[in-house]
Amino acid sequence: MAEMTVIEAVREALREEMERDPSVFTMGEDIGARGGVFLATEGLLDQFGPERVIDTPLAEAAIGGIALGAAVNGMRPVAEIEFGDFIWPAVNQIIGEAARVRYGTQGRRTAPLVLRVPYGGGVRGGLFHSQSIEVAFSHQPGLKVVAPATPYDAKGLLKSAIRDDDPVIFFEHKRTYRLVRGDVPEGDYTIPIGKADVKRTGTDLTVVSYGLVLHYCLEAAATLMEEGIDVEVIDLRTLRPLDTDTVLESVRKTSKAMVVHEDTKAGGIGGEIAAVIAEEAFEDLDAPVKRVAGPEVPAMPFSPLLEAEFMPSAEKITAEMRELAAY
Amino acid sequence: MFSEQSSSPTPGLSDNGSTVPDKYGAGPPPLTDTDLLEMYRTMVLSRKLDQRIWQMNRQGRAAIVASAQGHEAAQVGAIRALDPERDRFYIYYRELTTMLALGVTPLELLLGFLAKEGEPLSGARQFPLHGAIDRDRRDIVSFSNVVATQLPQAVGVALADKMRGEKRVTVAYFGDGASSMGETHEAMNFASIHRLPVIFFCENNKYAISVPISQQMNIESIATRASAYGMPGIEVNGFDAVAVYEAVGAAANLALSGQGPTLVEAVVERFLPHTSDDDDTRYRPPEDLEGIRDLDPIPATEKILRASGTLDDALNEEINSSAQKIVNQATEDAENAPFPEPQDFYEQVYAPGSPGDQS
Numbered sequence: 040m041a042e043m044t045v046i047e048a049v050r051e052a053l054r055e056e057m058e059r060d061p062s063v064f065t066m067g068e069d070i071g072a073r074g075g076v077f078l079a080t081e082g083l084l085d086q087f088g089p090e091r092v093i094d095t096p097l098a099e100a101a102i103g104g105i106a107l108g109a110a111v112n113g114m115r116p117v118a119e120i121e122f123g124d125f126i127w128p129a130v131n132q133i134i135g136e137a138a139r140v141r142y143g144t145q146g147r148r149t150a151p152l153v154l155r156v157p158y159g160g161g162v163r164g165g166l167f168h169s170q171s172i173e174v175a176f177s178h179q180p181g182l183k184v185v186a187p188a189t190p191y192d193a194k195g196l197l198k199s200a201i202r203d204d205d206p207v208i209f210f211e212h213k214r215t216y217r218l219v220r221g222d223v224p225e226g227d228y229t230i231p232i233g234k235a236d237v238k239r240t241g242t243d244l245t246v247v248s249y250g251l252v253l254h255y256c257l258e259a260a261a262t263l264m265e266e267g268i269d270v271e272v273i274d275l276r277t278l279r280p281l282d283t284d285t286v287l288e289s290v291r292k293t294s295k296a297m298v299v300h301e302d303t304k305a306g307g308i309g310g311e312i313a314a315v316i317a318e319e320a321f322e323d324l325d326a327p328v329k330r331v332a333g334p335e336v337p338a339m340p341f342s343p344l345l346e347a348e349f350m351p352s353a354e355k356i357t358a359e360m361r362e363l364a365a366y
Numbered sequence: 367m368f369s370e371q372s373s374s375p376t377p378g379l380s381d382n383g384s385t386v387p388d389k390y391g392a393g394p395p396p397l398t399d400t401d402l403l404e405m406y407r408t409m410v411l412s413r414k415l416d417q418r419i420w421q422m423n424r425q426g427r428a429a430i431v432a433s434a435q436g437h438e439a440a441q442v443g444a445i446r447a448l449d450p451e452r453d454r455f456y457i458y459y460r461e462l463t464t465m466l467a468l469g470v471t472p473l474e475l476l477l478g479f480l481a482k483e484g485e486p487l488s489g490a491r492q493f494p495l496h497g498a499i500d501r502d503r504r505d506i507v508s509f510s511n512v513v514a515t516q517l518p519q520a521v522g523v524a525l526a527d528k529m530r531g532e533k534r535v536t537v538a539y540f541g542d543g544a545s546s547m548g549e550t551h552e553a554m555n556f557a558s559i560h561r562l563p564v565i566f567f568c569e570n571n572k573y574a575i576s577v578p579i580s581q582q583m584n585i586e587s588i589a590t591r592a593s594a595y596g597m598p599g600i601e602v603n604g605f606d607a608v609a610v611y612e613a614v615g616a617a618a619n620l621a622l623s624g625q626g627p628t629l630v631e632a633v634v635e636r637f638l639p640h641t642s643d644d645d646d647t648r649y650r651p652p653e654d655l656e657g658i659r660d661l662d663p664i665p666a667t668e669k670i671l672r673a674s675g676t677l678d679d680a681l682n683e684e685i686n687s688s689a690q691k692i693v694n695q696a697t698e699d700a701e702n703a704p705f706p707e708p709q710d711f712y713e714q715v716y717a718p719g720s721p722g723d724q725s
Binding site for chain 1: 454456487488489491496497498499500501507509510512515517518519520521522523524525526527529548549552553555556559601626710712714715716717719721722
């Protein structure tokens with residue numbers, strides 16, 4: 040075991056997969072000599088050369104489309120979108136095309152590509168470097184959407200994503216990159232896509248989350264334990280396909296459920312989870328399902344107090360949990 | 367770099383068909399009369415099949431068709447210069463002749479237009495001519511109706527071939543309409559930076575549905591854009607199958623010898639509306655097509671073959687009647703084929719057995 044950060048875990052997974060499989064290569068903006076703006080690809084150019092670590096022009100549609108073409112032709116590209124906020128020109132290629140390649144050809148062609156997407160706020164990124172955009176991709180059948188919160192999950196899930204035969208959008212929360220540290224086993228292991236993880240077991244309340252705010256949920260749960268409220272915290276890890284079994288099993292045990300995400304509330308992942316719970320476990324519930332999410336403004340503002348106003352903090356989550364527990 | 371207008375922008379068969387300047391390097395081997403005769407056969411078959419599909423649309427039997435009439439010489443000339451076994455074809459929706467020239471059968475194509483079981487590209491999940499042919503048979507791909515998406519994809523395909531050291535040409539087909547998309551720019555730029563073995567093959571029929579070329583761009587020739595990417599651009603008369611053959615052959619040689627991509631613009635005419643759902647009388651002045659049908663590449667090719675003594679009345683009659691017979695038989699077989707049942711409906715959303723698979 041070695042303790043490392045999320046960004047180190049991402050880098051190690053990428054390096055090990057490129058060592059393991061010559062069809063794996065990486066491309067994106069500033070990923071070569073610069074090592075990526077977050078240093079996710081630091082050292083890879085020296086180790087693998089410019090043929091497998093390709094600095095691209097500033098052209099996200101090309102990054103998406105070229106990765107797709109290479110994937111259809113037998114490679115396993117891992118393309119980096121520099122910031123999730125910049126992904127929209129590539130959406131034509133990812134949601135429009137990559138998601139439909141297998142279905143639209145009856146499996147005659149497939150698209151085993153990974154798009155690594157740094158996302159989320161709390162980094163003083165302002166409107167165009169803070170967005171949570173994962174729900175746009177989670178809506179699309181044909182895509183798999185992964186959003187790990189810890190170094191251990193990031194490494195194991197990125198390896199699974201690279202080995203997966205379908206297009207995987209791999210969301211990495213920017214604030215977790217250096218903030219979150221954790222033990223990561225030496226060498227090769229994978230974590231299955233489509234499986235949630237119970238990060239904390241509890242009996243009074245189920246909290247479903249992912250990404251940065253999952254850590255705030257764990258903080259809040261620790262606080263409430265001192266008050267005698269025992270919270271179970273589930274990390275979704277994969278946003279499509281959702282592991283509804285793990286969620287429902289927990290809700291049947293605790294009878295109270297809350298979903299927490301940084302993304303805005305309306306039309307978000309939380310609504311989908313709440314709907315699944317309502318459809319499948321209504322009679323097990325002792326309280327309405329609660330959603331704690333970002334406010335309905337277009338994006339996270341730049342100035343610190345404004346940014347804090349947007350972000351679901353541990354304090355806000357603690358208060359919401361307390362209220363639900365008392366219902 | 368350079369770009370050339372290698373023939374008159376107005377279609378019409380050139381006298382000698384030799385139109386590609388020497389500076390593009392060795393061209394393809396000269397076509398024999400037998401080669402041209404075979405190309406003529408494919409063009410005749412394509413036209414008869416196309417007419418049949420259009421007719422079936424008007425009878426309410428085929429839901430949608432984008433006709434290739436007017437594009438036949440360009441398409442058959444391009445394929446002749448390539449290797450169907452070796453090369454990769456990222457086509458778009460007006461490629462009926464290309465499909466036939468690559469060996470997809472009239473019955474298979476009609477199964478697509480009638481959305482019947484056994485359709486070989488998508489199992490009739492998609493519009494006609496969309497999906498992909500089994501890769502071990504031909505690498506023909508047409509994922510989408512969204513124009514220009516295939517250009518960056520084709521560049522990625524060529525990148526993969528280059529990374530593996532495979533000597534193949536990837537051809538990205540598109541129309542003048544798609545030339546306005548940002549993805550076209552991004553694809554050409556990247557392909558040229560990495561000297562990728564791609565041919566950007568533009569069939570310029572001068573209309574993006576209803577919008578004439580004068581409202582799509584303020585330049586005379588799409589091929590001239592190539593110089594901005596540092597790659598050769600060749601404009602060629604798309605009614606002249608031999609000229610297209612030579613241009614694409616030169617581009618293929620550049621691609622295979624590691625000299626990177628080429629933009630080939632075949633100037634053609636769209637004889638029919640954009641699709642069967644379009645009404646071109648609303649926007650296309652009748653004089654626009656006046657005289658153009660006199661330059662129809664099929665009778666023009668027939669004339670060359672007769673002049674060289676390759677074709678006489680008897681052979682021409684045989685070519686036309688056998689094409690008609692093939693089309694009639696394929697029509698009957700396609701009509702008798704069942705529609706696909708929805709039992710496979712949930713298959714191939716995700717890899718079999720992988721998370722999310724519902725099959």
